[in-house]
Amino acid sequence: MSAAAKNSAAYWRIAGMSYLKYANACGEVVRQSLKEPFLTQAKARETVYYKMTKYAEGKAGQSVITEVLPK
Amino acid sequence: MSTNAMRRNAALAVRCAMREGARGTMMTPKSTTAPRAGTMVNASEGVPANVRTVSLQAVAIRMRSVGNIQKITKAMKMVAASRLKGAQTKCEKSRALVNPFVRLLGDTPGTETDSTLVVPISSDKGLCGGINTAVVKYSTVLNAMSPGARINVVGDKARAQLNRLYPDRINNVVVDTTKQPLTFGTASAIADEIMAQNAPKTQLVFNRFASAISFKPTVATVLSSEELEKAAEEGVNEFDSYEIEGPDRSEFLLDLSEFKMGALLYNAMLENNTSELGSRMQSMENSSKNASDMLQKLTLLYNRTRQAAITTELIEIISGASSLESKE
Secondary structure, three states: OOHHHHHOOOHHHHOOOOHHHHHHHHHHHHHHOOOOOHHHHHHHHHOEEEEEEEEEOOEEEEEEEEEEOOO | OOHHHHHHHHHHHHHHHHHHHHHHHHHHHHHOOHHHHHHHHHHHOOOOOOHHHHHHHHHHHHHHHHHHHHHHHHHHHHHHHHHHHHHHHHHHHHHHHHHHHHHHHOOOOOOOOOOEEEEEEOOOOOOOOOHHHHHHHHHHHHHHHOOOOEEEEEOHHHHHHHHHHOOOOEEEEEEOOOOOOOOHHHHHHHHHHHHOOOOOEEEEEEEEEEEOOEEEEEEEEEEOHHHHHHHHHHOOOOHHHOOOOOOOHHHHHHHHHHHHHHHHHHHHHHHHHHHHHHHHHHHHHHHHHHHHHHHHHHHHHHHHHHHHHHHHHHHHHHHHHHHHHHHO
16 A cells, blocks of 8 residues: 555545545445446446456466455 | 368378279280280389379378368358457447556556566467467567566466466466456456456557457556556656546556556457457458359369369370271
8 A cells, every 4th residue: 555545635545446446436435326227237337247366477377356246 | 271281181092092903904914915005004104003193192181171161261250250340349348448548647658667567468278360470569569568477368368378488577467357248347357367466567468459451459558546646747658747636646546547457458458359260261262252253273284183083084085096997
């Protein structure tokens, strides 16, 4: 964490969130306030899917799949 | 199937059939009268009688496989073309997210920092022309320009190439980002992973989509908040000319830097995905065209051989008949 993040007074920074996490959390709340049929359409945009492999000294480590499906 | 394997199969088929043909000539004397069979064998100078049908068979097999490949490439082209429109709209919309950042903070690829993180963005699947090679080439240049640079690869194709070039520089590999339609959520999750590596300068390399036939390899630079602050003090960007309410400058720049990373990565991944579809469409069209050219040549060869065979058979029949006539 950078110095600016440590000195920040924003409550979400203190909770250890990055700006993007905070922005996405806000987006989720806004989407939740929609009515049908727009809710289902917007909900699809909450999907997160990717597979990450960390490399150390040229060797691939364990692959981790991150998957967040809209509730 | 590779061309080598195809050639090998064809050669094998010819050899098998030749053996059969040889057996065929040995059997002819039994079915026909002895003196005539003798003259026929002498006339063909030991060439098996069935050799013509054999080469016809080999050509027919080849034609069928070329035809099947053409069907596949045509289908791939159609799929890419139908997905291109939607991808293009999404990608062009995402540019609106990036442009304000470039206006406010500028794009400064030449900033000198202690270390650099290069993020080549490529596709997971192949058969899409040279877009992944272009990304790898640009990443190689960036690596040469900033010694000790680390690499965070997005997409399987650049991983395969860069792993060979710089096996010990790769930090992270992210794949399967387009398995589900790409969302800002996915891009920001990956951006968080990239920022967790604390590089003062991060450079994204991707193919910017210009049109369905042209893609521009592009380098986009994201600086950390410390570097942005330095740049603001030196007047490289115009951040200080704005009057801003809210948190103090360092915190504001931190938020901006993080948001810029997310927005740029989202845009870069969409641009590259759109370029991939366009490039695939183009290269599949080319290979369909090549396949139909090849098919045309093979059809010509096939028909010519068939006609030659028919002509020779006719000549044989006529000469046989005339020899009979002359005997009578």
